[in-house]
Amino acid sequence: MGKITILDVAQSAGVSVATVDRVLNRRNGVRKVTVERVESAIRQLNYQPDRLAARLARSRDYRFCFVLPTGNNVFMVTLGEEVRAAAERMAPERVVIDMRLTDVFDGHALAHTLDQIGDIYDGVAVVALDHPSVREAISGLTQRGVTVVTLVSDIPGSKRVHYAGIDNTAAGRTAASLMGKFLGSRQGEVGLIAGSLALRDHIERQFGFEQIMTHEYPHLSILPVREGRDDWQRVEEVTTQLMKEHPNLVGLYNAGGGTRGIITALEKAKRERDIVFIAHELTDHARKALIRGTVDAIINQDAGHEVRSAVRVLLAKADNGPLIEAQERIRIDIFLRDNLP
Amino acid sequence: MGKITILDVAQSAGVSVATVDRVLNRRNGVRKVTVERVESAIRQLNYQPDRLAARLARSRDYRFCFVLPTGNNVFMVTLGEEVRAAAERMAPERVVIDMRLTDVFDGHALAHTLDQIGDIYDGVAVVALDHPSVREAISGLTQRGVTVVTLVSDIPGSKRVHYAGIDNTAAGRTAASLMGKFLGSRQGEVGLIAGSLALRDHIERQFGFEQIMTHEYPHLSILPVREGRDDWQRVEEVTTQLMKEHPNLVGLYNAGGGTRGIITALEKAKRERDIVFIAHELTDHARKALIRGTVDAIINQDAGHEVRSAVRVLLAKADNGPLIEAQERIRIDIFLRDNLP
DNA sequence: CAATTCTTGATAGGCGTACATCAAAAATTG
DNA sequence: CAATTTTTGATGTACGCCTATCAAGAATTG
Numbered sequence: 001m002g003k004i005t006i007l008d009v010a011q012s013a014g015v016s017v018a019t020v021d022r023v024l025n026r027r028n029g030v031r032k033v034t035v036e037r038v039e040s041a042i043r044q045l046n047y048q049p050d051r052l053a054a055r056l057a058r059s060r061d062y063r064f065c066f067v068l069p070t071g072n073n074v075f076m077v078t079l080g081e082e083v084r085a086a087a088e089r090m091a092p093e094r095v096v097i098d099m100r101l102t103d104v105f106d107g108h109a110l111a112h113t114l115d116q117i118g119d120i121y122d123g124v125a126v127v128a129l130d131h132p133s134v135r136e137a138i139s140g141l142t143q144r145g146v147t148v149v150t151l152v153s154d155i156p157g158s159k160r161v162h163y164a165g166i167d168n169t170a171a172g173r174t175a176a177s178l179m180g181k182f183l184g185s186r187q188g189e190v191g192l193i194a195g196s197l198a199l200r201d202h203i204e205r206q207f208g209f210e211q212i213m214t215h216e217y218p219h220l221s222i223l224p225v226r227e228g229r230d231d232w233q234r235v236e237e238v239t240t241q242l243m244k245e246h247p248n249l250v251g252l253y254n255a256g257g258g259t260r261g262i263i264t265a266l267e268k269a270k271r272e273r274d275i276v277f278i279a280h281e282l283t284d285h286a287r288k289a290l291i292r293g294t295v296d297a298i299i300n301q302d303a304g305h306e307v308r309s310a311v312r313v314l315l316a317k318a319d320n321g322p323l324i325e326a327q328e329r330i331r332i333d334i335f336l337r338d339n340l341p
Numbered sequence: 342m343g344k345i346t347i348l349d350v351a352q353s354a355g356v357s358v359a360t361v362d363r364v365l366n367r368r369n370g371v372r373k374v375t376v377e378r379v380e381s382a383i384r385q386l387n388y389q390p391d392r393l394a395a396r397l398a399r400s401r402d403y404r405f406c407f408v409l410p411t412g413n414n415v416f417m418v419t420l421g422e423e424v425r426a427a428a429e430r431m432a433p434e435r436v437v438i439d440m441r442l443t444d445v446f447d448g449h450a451l452a453h454t455l456d457q458i459g460d461i462y463d464g465v466a467v468v469a470l471d472h473p474s475v476r477e478a479i480s481g482l483t484q485r486g487v488t489v490v491t492l493v494s495d496i497p498g499s500k501r502v503h504y505a506g507i508d509n510t511a512a513g514r515t516a517a518s519l520m521g522k523f524l525g526s527r528q529g530e531v532g533l534i535a536g537s538l539a540l541r542d543h544i545e546r547q548f549g550f551e552q553i554m555t556h557e558y559p560h561l562s563i564l565p566v567r568e569g570r571d572d573w574q575r576v577e578e579v580t581t582q583l584m585k586e587h588p589n590l591v592g593l594y595n596a597g598g599g600t601r602g603i604i605t606a607l608e609k610a611k612r613e614r615d616i617v618f619i620a621h622e623l624t625d626h627a628r629k630a631l632i633r634g635t636v637d638a639i640i641n642q643d644a645g646h647e648v649r650s651a652v653r654v655l656l657a658k659a660d661n662g663p664l665i666e667a668q669e670r671i672r673i674d675i676f677l678r679d680n681l682p
Numbered sequence: 683c684a685a686t687t688c689t690t691g692a693t694a695g696g697c698g699t700a701c702a703t704c705a706a707a708a709a710t711t712g
Numbered sequence: 713c714a715a716t717t718t719t720t721g722a723t724g725t726a727c728g729c730c731t732a733t734c735a736a737g738a739a740t741t742g
Contacts, residue, residue, distance in 0.1 A: 005698060016721045021700070029719060031709090048433040052393045053698035056727050060700095089663065092389040173679035181637065184525035212679070296522065304667050322430065326645050332680035336522075338514035338553070339673035346728060357691045362730070370689060372739095394728035397697050 004047045013041035024049065051321050055094060062095045064314050065117050066151070066307075067126040069104035073230055073257050074283045075303065076127075079152065082307040090311065097311070105196075107131030114141060123147040123314035125164070125307075128155045130200045147317040149310050152301070153201050161317060164310040164330060166301045168201040171332050172208025172255065175278050178297050178334070179209075179251050180217040182276045188250035191223050191242045195230035195256025205255040205280070220251065228258045235261030243269055254279040263289040282335055290337050300333040345388045354382035365390065392662050396435060403436045405655050406458050407492070407648075408467040410445035414571055414598055415624045416644065417468075420493065423648040431652065438652070446537075448472030455482060464488040464655035466505070466648075469496045471541045488658040490651050493642070494542050502658060505651040505671060507642045509542040512673050513549025513596065516619050519638050519675070520550075520592050521558040523617045529591035532564045532583045536571035536597025546596040546621070561592070569599045576602030584610055595620040604630040623676055631678050641674040 006024070010017045015038060022030050023038040030038075041047075066083045069076050080099065087097035098121075102113045107129050114137035117124065124141060128134055128150045135158045138148050142159040154163040179190060192209060194202040206225055213222050223246065228235035235258035243249055243265070252275055254262055259279040263286075266272040272294040279286060282300045289295040309328045316323045335341075347365070351358045356379060363371045364379040371379075382388075407424045410417050421440065428438035439462075443454045448470055455478035458465065465482060469475055469491045476499045479489050483500040495504040520531060533550060535543040547566055554563050564587065569576035576599035584590055584606070593616055595603055600620040604627075607613040613635040620627060623641045630636040650669045657664045676682075 003698085007698090017699095018701095018722075019720060022720090025700075027701095031719060034719080050397070050433065050698050052397045052434065053727090054700075056391070056393050056397055056697090056729090057699040057701080059727055089665065092391065093393065170679055174677055177677050177679045181523050182525070184523070184527070186525070208679075308665070308668065324430065324649070327649065329682055331674065331682060333672065334675040334677070334680065336515055336518045336675070338511055338518045338549075339675065341670055341672060344728085348728090358729095359692075359731095360690060363690090366730080372689065375689080391728050394697090395730075397699090398728075398730040400697055400730085 003050070004045050006047075006049070008045060009038065009041050009047050012045055013038045051319060054319060059094070062123075062315060062318050063121045064095065064097050064123045064125065064311065065121045066097065066099045066310070067110070067113060067117075067124060068099060068101055068151075069127055070101040075257065075281045078283075079127075079303045079307065082304045085304075086307050086311050095311070095315065104129050107133050110134050111137040114138065118144050118146060121146055122318045123149065125149045125151045125310040125314065127152050128158075128160075129153070130155045134158075147314055149313055151306060151310050153199065162310075162313045162328070164306045164313065164328070166330050166332050168204035169208040169211075171280070171299055171301075172205035172210075173212045174208075174332055174334065175205070175253050175255075175280075175297075175299055176209045176212035176217070178278055178299075179253060179276060180213065180220070182278075182296055183217070183220060183251055185219075186250050187219050188221075188248040189223050189246045190220050190251035190253065191226070191239075191246070191249055193226045193228045193235060193238060193252070193254045193256065193258075193262070195258070196227055197225070199256075202255050209253055209255065223249075228254070228256055228261065230257030232258040232261035232264075234258065236265045237261075239265035240269070243271060243275075249275060251276040252278070257281070259283065259289075259295070260285040263294050266294055282333075282340075287340065290335065290340065293337070296336075298335040300335055301330060302333060306330055344391070345386050347388075347390070350379065350382050350386060350388050353386055354379045392660060395660060400435075403464075403656060403659050404462045405436065405438050405464045405466065405652065406462045407438065407440045407651070408451070408454060408458075408465065409440060409442055409492075410468055411442040416598065416622045419624075420468075420644045420648065423645045426645075427648050427652050436652070436656065445470050448474050451475050452478040455479065459485050459487065462487055463659045464490065466490045466492045466651040466655065468493050469499075469501075470494070471496045475499075488655055490654055492647060492651050494540065503651075503654045503669070505647045505654065505669070507671050507673050509545035510549040510552075512621070512640055512642075513546035513551075514553045515549075515673055515675065516546070516594050516596075516621075516638075516640055517550045517553035517558070519619055520594060520617060521554065521561070523619075523637055524558070524561060524592055526560075527591050528560050529562075529589040530564050530587045531561050531592035531594065532580075532587070532590055533566045534569045534576060534579060534593070534595045534597065534599075534603070535566050536599070537568060538566070540597075543596050550594055550596065564590075569595070569597055569602065571598030573599040573602035573605075575599065577606045578602075580606035581610070584612060584616075590616060592617040593619070598622070600624065600630075600636070601626040604635050607635055623674075623681075628681065631676065631681065634678070637677075639676040641676055642671060643674060647671055 006017050006020050010020045020038055023035050068080055083099050103109045110129055111133035135155055138158045141148050148160045149162045150160045152165045194206055226238045228238050239262045276296050278297045280299050282298050286298050290298055347358050347361050351361045361379055364376050409421055424440050444450045451470055452474035476496055479499045479501055482489050489501045490503045491501045493506045535547055567579045569579050580603045617637050619638045621640050623639050627639050631639055
């Protein structure tokens with residue numbers, strides 16, 4: 001039983017290959033009746049177009065654009081590297097991946113960038129600030145036929161077809177559960193530091209964290225959030241101050257960046273064994289501190305996975321190929337010293 | 342700058358496309374001098390054969406075989422389902438995936454199966470028992486030009502080109518770290534249950550677990566391993582007995598299957614809040630018990646990921662395509678109630 | 683040096699689809 | 713019913729590589 005080709009479909013439907021092709025590629029100029037006849041033949045024969053041949057024949061490139069935030073946030077830098085790696089890897093397969101940097105905190109700027117790149121690309125992956133004008137820009141792109149995927153940070157109500165990132169509320173809950181379990185019956189205060197409350201993901205993490213802490217571990221009291229602005233020096237100051245103000249501090253959760261600052265502060269104060277510290281993102285500093293024991297657990301999202309997933313989704317939408325649901329689900333990784341990758 | 346094709350290489354090397362093709366596909370009948378000339382041209386032009394076109398042109402199918410253990414171990418059943426799913430998914434891309442079941446505990450039987458399937462397949466993925474005759478069979482396959490990948494359970498010294506699975510020693514260490522951190526300053530005994538000591542992975546987990554427990558948590562004493570044979574009813578008995586014999590039992594680690602038995606035993610004895618329980622593999626029972634709180638953490642390997650990875654590796658070896666290292670690294674997942682997928 | 687073997691070139695057909703073109707047939711309109 | 717528009721068929725070229733064949737050239741052998 002050889003492969004079923006477009007020719008078999010044509011014969012079975014009693015039309016020419018040209019017509020089948022017209023139906024397949026949604027070109028107009030085909031009567032509804034004929035379209036239906038062809039489609040039924042496709043279903044009956046279970047015809048599956050050969051994507052390899054299709055991509056070979058359509059010698060056009062697929063063009064995707066990744067829109068990332070400017071700045072030197074460690075995680076975002078990593079993300080950028082992964083995008084570059086993906087670009088290189090996909091090049092021989094006729095997939096061109098560009099990258100643009102924009103100020104994510106400025107909704108209008110981001111929206112403007114998105115508007116600009118409209119017609120050049122088949123798909124866009126964007127680290128999205130949840131802002132009305134950004135939402136609007138995404139709608140615009142979608143209407144112009146550009147597939148949009150959100151990356152790392154989502155805009156739930158928007159027209160994006162997919163979100164390649166983790167559930168940050170769940171991530172916050174995970175942090176809280178770990179904190180509670182690690183602290184056991186110990187009593188005291190738990191400090192919470194976020195990057196900026198302007199970012200959706202940090203707020204969600206904070207929400208999830210507080211939710212679990214208050215419900216399940218009421219013997220621990222959560223201190224008001226402190227903003228560290230993802231800057232490690234500032235985070236260090238905040239941490240030091242926190243320890244001074246609260247001698248009974250037993251736990252720390254950093255929902256944002258600048259983990260390095262907390263590590264430094266804890267070690268300077270020689271409280272690293274004493275205070276349970278949980279943070280996000282497996283950076284070099286975090287990794288080493290995890291091994292030393294200063295950090296007790298890292299909650300991570302795999303940037304490489306996120307980028308590869310976004311690319312796969314964009315590509316699948318572009319030539320309407322299949323998607324493997326499970327493969328595109330980004331996990332909330334928990335890393336201890338012992339299961340580091 | 343259009344794509345560099347085989348024609349460009351031919352011209353640059355001053356030979357015909359036929360010769361370039363001979364070199365590329367390692368066909369014989371080409372002088373060393375010429376081979377080198379062509380290869381240098383390839384390098385200079387940075388020629389990358391178009392894998393899409395290649396796979397289209399070679400109308401032969403790629404044939405792979407997955408060799409899994411017989412029996413109704415939950416994890417292995419899941420693995421089998423993933424193989425079936427992969428087979429279906431890859432079919433339209435000219436990849437045929439077969440599956441065979443064998444008694445894994447019998448080295449000779451497994452080796453015999455491997456010997457049999459020699460010439461039909463381009464690649465084999467096998468859940469490998471570490472046994473001399475299996476090792477020998479893998480060597481044989483490799484020599485006959487069949488790519489071999491081990492799956493879930495490895496044979497380190499063998500000729501397999503890749504292992505798609507987790508580091509089980511590290512998994513055991515991870516379990517121990519969690520156990521130690523969850524128990525905090527509590528004192529008492531920790532029970533350890535394995536499926537069978539005939540399986541390499543369980544031994545490794547046990548080793549890793551004991552290693553960390555004795556070194557880092559000396560205030561906890563580990564009880565001698567009990568064999569549960571991956572059978573939940575037997576595991577339940579063992580657990581019940583363990584609790585009776587050791588009234589001061591504070592933790593349980595199940596390195597093998599039959600987690601359901603422990604769940605039942607703990608809940609019957611109303612010790613589920615009291616005893617910290619860590620197990621492997623996110624089965625349905627484990628999942629629900631994790632949510633109820635009977636299970637404190639699950640250490641998991643993603644069967645789907647392992648199968649997909651094995652297929653990617655086999656395919657890459659078959660048409661010497663590139664591999665993404667990071668993508669093929671199977672993670673040791675830690676699941677709490679809050680980061681369930 | 684002739685006979686043989688080993689290398690290479692030239693060329694053609696095929697893989698399954700995309701895309702374009704032109705003419706023929708069918709449906710729609712006034 | 714003629715004129716127009718829409719739909720369809722037939723066909724060819726392209727994508728980049730694989731595979732096979734045959735003849736010619738080069739190197740090796742005795």
